[in-house]
Amino acid sequence: MTTPGWWAIALCEAVNDQTPLAVAFGGEELVLFRNAAGQAFALEDRCPHRRVPLALGRVVESGLQCGYHGWTFDGASGGCTKIPNLHADERVPPRYAARAFAVREANGFVHVWLGEGTPHGELPSSDYLPIGREFTGSTIVNMSHDQYLAAMLDGPECLLGFAHVRLTDFFLGDLRSEQGRVVLERGAVWTTQLLPSQFVVDYPLIVRTAVPLSGGSVRVDLLSEDELPLITLMIATGANRRGTTSLCWRGFVHDRLPVHAPLRWRFARTRKQAPFQVKNLIDGVAVAALLQAPSRDLRAMRRPHLIAASAVV
Ligand code: FES
Structure with missing residues (x-):
């Protein structure tokens, strides 16, 4: 289900002035x-x-030209600006317009306003402020959007991983609401370390997962034991077709070098290898085995509203 608002739906570099990009997102x-x-x-x-996908057309100077009969549509208003076989004294009827959506770009994401009303409010990526080299990607996963968000709290290790880090299922504190997101922290260890056997343990690493109360931009941070950020990752998620979920993400490594980081971590940094992996193949058996604990609260807190299908610009 999709809540009205700004949604990050693509990476900025995936959108260009040569090839139109088709995106199925939130029922649109x-x-x-x-x-x-x-x-x-x-x-x-x-x-x-004639309802042909405009993504099959081409970008021209005055907008997007349909690949079938060559009508051209203005990007900002959606209005038809040109019909090739119109006589010189005929004008394009204003009702021939494509639906246009408000767009804003920030922090490497293209955001689109989905829903009724005048676009307002902060962009979901506003707290993603990368430093240095970023690692990016996009995919579609075989899992519904609601289930993806739920698993992000119940068992993020099913959906992503950090290089040389093992996530545990030990929660550090309770679920809390913070700046429009539901936040949960869990302990993690370097893969070179043995899992602590005691009940009360100081974990050397913390994975903080923040799932939005509305919209789809998930923030994940790997933190040192004193809660200083080591890696930050922003994953934009949204319902694709037939129960699948679109993902696109950006992430970066902070300058700080953790004291007990294994040599492999240090090498990976100097060789600029991706410090995390967002999985595009998800183990359904592992997801089905997750305890549905934190996600029960998420469902109650996340109030979905279906988007009315009408123009918003
Ligand atoms: S179907 Fe697009 S111009 Fe005819």
Whole structure:
């Protein structure tokens, strides 16, 4: 289910002024593209003439041209600006318009306003402020959006991993609500270490998972035991078709070098290897075995509203 608001739906570098990008997201079929000046636009991926996907067309100077009969649509308004076989004295009827969506770019993500009303509020990636080299990616996973968010709290190790780090299922504190997200921390250890056997343990690493109360941008931080950030990861999620989930992400390593980091971690940093992995193949058996504990609260706190299918710009 999709809540109205700003959603991060693509990486900025995936949208260009050459090839339209089709994105299925939150029950909407969208096409993203840029003009020559670099401004990004989002239209419904359906030509108002004969319903052909506009993503099959091409980007031209005045907008996006449908690949079937060549009508051209303005990116900002969705209005049809050109019909090739119109006589010189005929004008394009204003009702021939594609649905246009408000777009804002920030912190490496393209955000689209999904839902009714005037776009407002903070962008979901506003607290993602990368330093240095980033690691990015995108995929579609075979899991529903609601289940993906639930598993992010119940068992994030099923969905992602940090290089040379083993997540445990030991929660450090209770679930809490913070800046529009549900936050949970769990202990983690370096893979070179043995899992502590005592009941009360000081874990050398903390994995903090923050799942939004509305929207789909998940933040995950790997922290040192004194809660200083080592890796930050922002994963934009949204429902794709047929019970699948779209993901695109960006992450980076903070400058700080943890005191007890294994040599492999240090080498990986100097060789600029990705310090984390967002899984595109998810083990359904492992997910099914997760205890549904923190996600029970998430479901109660996350109030879904279906988006009305109408133009928002
Ligand atoms: S279907 Fe798009 S112009 Fe005819």
